[in-house]
Amino acid sequence: MSASNNEVPVGLDGDNDYTSRTGQKQAPIPVQKDEDSIESGVNPATEDSDAQLEKDDKDAINKDNIVDARTRGAAKSKGAYTDPGDEEGLPGPNDGTSRGATEGLQDKSTKDAVV
Secondary structure, three states, rough: OOOHHHHHOOOOOOOOOOOOOOOOOOOOOOOOOOOOOOOOOOOOOOOOHHHHHHHHHHHHHOOHHOOOOOOOOOOOOOOOOOOOOOOOOOOOOOOOOOOOOHHHOOOOOHHHOOO
């Protein structure tokens, strides 16, 4: 690995071209400059604490949406489901959809024909 791969690129570390123009800062979601200070709304001494994370989780989780039952009673009762048989749902032999399998049996003239 060459030394040039470990170098930090030279240039500006901020880009304010995308910020809201003067007079548009009152928009629903204004875009701030990189150097603008932003109020956290949380005490910096406790904002990364476990207590704050626990409080955030408690505030975010709506206990009314937690389901007590695992499947909400949607499972079928025991013995209500049976596997289908081998022929279940298949058309009968004389309905025209299985012509290849029954063709020789229906046409006596092709009984001894070589295919």
